[in-house]
Amino acid sequence: MSTPQQDELRVAVVGAGRMGSDHVDRLAHHTLRTRVSAVVDVDVERAGTVAANAGGAEVLSSVDELLASGIADAVVLATPGFLHEEALLKIIDAGLPVLCEKPLTPDPESALRVVEAEVAAGRQLIQVGFMRRFDAGYRRLKETIDSAELGELLMLHHQHRNPEAPAEFTDEMVIHDSVVHEFDAVRYFTGEEITNVSVRIGRTTSRAGTVRDPQHVTVQTQSGLLADVEIFVNAQIGYQVHTQATFENGLVKIGEGSEFELTTAGRSGHEIDAGFVTRFRDAYDLEVQQWVDATLHGRIDGPSAWDGYATAACCAAGVAAQRNGTIEHVELAPKPSFYSSHTGSPALT
Amino acid sequence: MSTPQQDELRVAVVGAGRMGSDHVDRLAHHTLRTRVSAVVDVDVERAGTVAANAGGAEVLSSVDELLASGIADAVVLATPGFLHEEALLKIIDAGLPVLCEKPLTPDPESALRVVEAEVAAGRQLIQVGFMRRFDAGYRRLKETIDSAELGELLMLHHQHRNPEAPAEFTDEMVIHDSVVHEFDAVRYFTGEEITNVSVRIGRTTSRAGTVRDPQHVTVQTQSGLLADVEIFVNAQIGYQVHTQATFENGLVKIGEGSEFELTTAGRSGHEIDAGFVTRFRDAYDLEVQQWVDATLHGRIDGPSAWDGYATAACCAAGVAAQRNGTIEHVELAPKPSFYSSHTGSPALT
Amino acid sequence: MSTPQQDELRVAVVGAGRMGSDHVDRLAHHTLRTRVSAVVDVDVERAGTVAANAGGAEVLSSVDELLASGIADAVVLATPGFLHEEALLKIIDAGLPVLCEKPLTPDPESALRVVEAEVAAGRQLIQVGFMRRFDAGYRRLKETIDSAELGELLMLHHQHRNPEAPAEFTDEMVIHDSVVHEFDAVRYFTGEEITNVSVRIGRTTSRAGTVRDPQHVTVQTQSGLLADVEIFVNAQIGYQVHTQATFENGLVKIGEGSEFELTTAGRSGHEIDAGFVTRFRDAYDLEVQQWVDATLHGRIDGPSAWDGYATAACCAAGVAAQRNGTIEHVELAPKPSFYSSHTGSPALT
Amino acid sequence: MSTPQQDELRVAVVGAGRMGSDHVDRLAHHTLRTRVSAVVDVDVERAGTVAANAGGAEVLSSVDELLASGIADAVVLATPGFLHEEALLKIIDAGLPVLCEKPLTPDPESALRVVEAEVAAGRQLIQVGFMRRFDAGYRRLKETIDSAELGELLMLHHQHRNPEAPAEFTDEMVIHDSVVHEFDAVRYFTGEEITNVSVRIGRTTSRAGTVRDPQHVTVQTQSGLLADVEIFVNAQIGYQVHTQATFENGLVKIGEGSEFELTTAGRSGHEIDAGFVTRFRDAYDLEVQQWVDATLHGRIDGPSAWDGYATAACCAAGVAAQRNGTIEHVELAPKPSFYSSHTGSPALT
Numbered sequence A, B, C, D: 001m002s003t004p005q006q007d008e009l010r011v012a013v014v015g016a017g018r019m020g021s022d023h024v025d026r027l028a029h030h031t032l033r034t035r036v037s038a039v040v041d042v043d044v045e046r047a048g049t050v051a052a053n054a055g056g057a058e059v060l061s062s063v064d065e066l067l068a069s070g071i072a073d074a075v076v077l078a079t080p081g082f083l084h085e086e087a088l089l090k091i092i093d094a095g096l097p098v099l100c101e102k103p104l105t106p107d108p109e110s111a112l113r114v115v116e117a118e119v120a121a122g123r124q125l126i127q128v129g130f131m132r133r134f135d136a137g138y139r140r141l142k143e144t145i146d147s148a149e150l151g152e153l154l155m156l157h158h159q160h161r162n163p164e165a166p167a168e169f170t171d172e173m174v175i176h177d178s179v180v181h182e183f184d185a186v187r188y189f190t191g192e193e194i195t196n197v198s199v200r201i202g203r204t205t206s207r208a209g210t211v212r213d214p215q216h217v218t219v220q221t222q223s224g225l226l227a228d229v230e231i232f233v234n235a236q237i238g239y240q241v242h243t244q245a246t247f248e249n250g251l252v253k254i255g256e257g258s259e260f261e262l263t264t265a266g267r268s269g270h271e272i273d274a275g276f277v278t279r280f281r282d283a284y285d286l287e288v289q290q291w292v293d294a295t296l297h298g299r300i301d302g303p304s305a306w307d308g309y310a311t312a313a314c315c316a317a318g319v320a321a322q323r324n325g326t327i328e329h330v331e332l333a334p335k336p337s338f339y340s341s342h343t344g345s346p347a348l349t
């Protein structure tokens, strides 16, 4: 055996909850060219437990402490969303690259402040954790769209189902926690901003708590393309994320089917993922690996702070649309030229 | 050989165009317990050619002549829709059962006049040619809904694609000729009236003439259920009619897949029907057979004149919604109690 | 209503058991241009019950009585196979067309006597009930083979599964009752005779009685083509009949998949038929309709007495192969030129 | 950035051809906890080119030189198979773990000598590159078999297709290069040795050179289970590897279907991999990662030298069966107790 010679990215994971702890495990054991140098959480005991899974990681209790320590080359931010703004502003100030779990921040106003801080800092530091952009199916579809091999893209239809939501899940969370992924997906596939959002709610399941479920969300992009989303967070059947793209000369569907077929009495077919962890495991792994590698090269090529801001604006419009039953315009600040060359489409590998 | 002893329904086919000629062939050669006694068309030469395919059928030039002749027990009406009202009123007056190709009439006002005439006549005589109610997949889905085996039905999603539409196809025809089938399907599946219709039009294909294509239509039923339709009449890929039903405890999809799988270089999969004639051939055959048998027993159990009227009202609302970009309420006259025991759900066989 | 004018084929059904009673129902109520003129069974009470479902059918107790009566233009023979020879010889002698349920007779010697009697009679009278030749998937595959659109056919792989077999099912019945269909299918698809048969038996299910189950049967045709069959009569999962054809330039699979997809907790997929009655219902209906129509025109175009004889010879070889573990040659008498222009491939409609 | 602190496995890749160069790339850039310390090839220029893709790797011209240098903790052996025996004996002698691309050696005699050398060395050093054991579908099926959730495994049916084979491909290569994977798969799935092999060859494609193609191979295991393989190396359609497992209570199919569906004019379906590199990319990556990790812990848990020997014996029997048309017994030396606790089933992750 030997000690390695290549450079490694020293990553601090801030937030030792479920996502943070998953990222520590991923970075420590399943990602090349990186190691976890610190785990940061106000609950230092929790941080300590998680750090124990990444031998050599220090345990710290605050972002301030982390930034003072100089032991990280980059940060993974996995605290609750309402804490993101404060942490991001400090991390930007310190000039560290950061992979920020979604949402960037919970509302467009705070998200815009983060965008402005990044612009002021003069270089891109933030990648937002929209992991679906790293899913193999999403990438194949994006490639098909960009190549124009089936002609122009005309429509997108999404189906997004969870087996069940917690009793306290709300209409707002349907938009902020679930449909936010499709807002980003539509922007990713089309390379355009979403200009309006509407929400229709019809018959709802008796299996939900207070949330009205399912809901039917429609968005439109700058060029007029329509995309809709069937969101059903108490669908019982498992976790499903499908997209169907309609082109001038054909269709593409992703997310259905599989190469494992099971036949038992009276029935043949495919199994459905239990949750997003298994459904998007490969996407999470690839997201983090590509972020590490881009960061080692001084780049950000995943979804940007602007993507975080724009989806926050879509969520605000979506919640208003739920409430008002109208087609809500999405209000966006002018896009800084700073982001103009950034596509947020990581290279296909 | 012998001459048969069972009674046969003597059917006159009015209108010797494409649909009429298909029905003559079906009645003469592929339907039990019936024969074509007359073919009626102002173009008697055309009627003669078609009648030659049904040995023994007389050739007549008008509905009046037909009704005077007494040679038909029942009528299949396959003239253009704008001629239906006049013919139907005469046929009702004569007391003959009639299978009327869709639409009942082109607008809700005239359709209501036909309904009122039937009510005045005191018994159901009209069945409207919504053949999808006789499709095996439609019936299986209807059965699944009615049995509540997957819990309550929550949403319906339809995809309706034609390979290409004539250059003169218009936005109005998208509703009247294509989406009308989904209007009836939603009413059939739910057993409810449609209360509102909206239409969104986004990016459109360069492969169409003046029609804006595709379009995205959403309807809601009395109990609030939402159903949407992706209609794309220049989809290039073939003729596809899919429905996905979302229930409290599961999903059902009909119209995709098949039991014939072809694999060639780089590709495995299913073939797509070329048009509605092949896609719904079995449905047409069953529709006509069940209509003949019900008529021999003095009954109508397929879609009624009321169904024809209600879908005409949906079409009127749909065209307004296309024009106005609003959610248009569907205005219906009070439903005569006359129709109250009629479900329009032909028995599953 | 009127009494019909077209000629009808008067059919006598001999044997009022399950298949016979199905055929009476089919002929009386679901088949054009025919009626059941007699039901024949030694158990006249059983015959009477069945005849009651076909108003006007006479009840007779023997083939002799039937042939003396002159009330049938043609016969459907649905008695147990060991009674076929005697009945067929009499029916041939009377010059009546007959649709004989499989097997023609239980062994090649008696089958050959029937063939010889038909040749002596000077015209084809017998069609054997290999209904799969009328299945839509089988026809599509046959068409693909004959068109050579995928190049030459190289291999056939069959899977044939029943949910469960009676406790008294034997190894011999695996061949005679089940694999006999694949023997005919291989002959139908290739247009060649089978020249040898081998059987391998490996691990067997604990769910069977004395039968060894599953079994793996391989046959070879005159030109050397190999076809194999996985036969599993206690497969539990339902009734499945699949064929995969390997061509020089592609593959075709029939019998899997469907257009009805059901998703419930953790699982999406297709349902499996419960038995051959539902799986091949359309094939039975088409078989009988095409036989009636061909008979009215004085023709036989379905599987012939020669097909019945040749499959009986395959079965004899198959049972020997089960016993001996060897590749058994199939012994066939010279094919009478009488059958040379008969393909046994009913016209595609 | 920092220099890493974890131990890394220093791997020498012997053989700088296609597979060797792939492994260098994989080890250097896509595998954790390892680095390429040397590339060894008699063609040192070729070795140099490949080593340039793994910064810091030395270039050597022989295994002797490598073993003298002390710069490798472990070896990946990717030379042509006929060179394996000599290299493996030296590597065993040096006590280094080795991942040996298949075959272990080209014939059972030399493979047995390698086994005996490993036994004499007193510990397992050799893993053979049967990468399919690391494929997700293979693992799911193995898990289903081992769990007995569908009851006992009764049959295995394999389909193995290549788009085309080189003109010089021979009957022997069909067995040694292609079916060898299924020999290992059957042993992996059942945990048993193969006791006999037979080969049937029927109609063959005109698209092949001198090889007879396709071929149908049947094997049987110690407990009597039958497994068959359709091998078709000029199938034109792409690269396909399917397995269907028949259980007492159900079926499992792996390798068909996918989550990307493409619909174009007249056709919907899945794309087929172009070759084994894409079909088994994830399996190769996992194979190497698990080998690195097991080696760092002083273990071998993938396919062993015994697996290499046993499959060589199956190949010898397979070639004899091709030649003789008989069921050939597979002759194996007694299995050393040394291998008794080794399952060759890498842990499911």
Ligand SMILES: [Mg+2]
Pocket (backbone or CB within 6 Å): A273, A278, A279, A280
């Ligand atoms: Mg998955």
Ligand SMILES: [Mg+2]
Pocket (backbone or CB within 6 Å): B273, B278, B279, B280
């Ligand atoms: Mg169809």
Ligand SMILES: [Mg+2]
Pocket (backbone or CB within 6 Å): C273, C278, C279, C280
């Ligand atoms: Mg079926």
Ligand SMILES: [Mg+2]
Pocket (backbone or CB within 6 Å): D273, D278, D279, D280
């Ligand atoms: Mg693949």
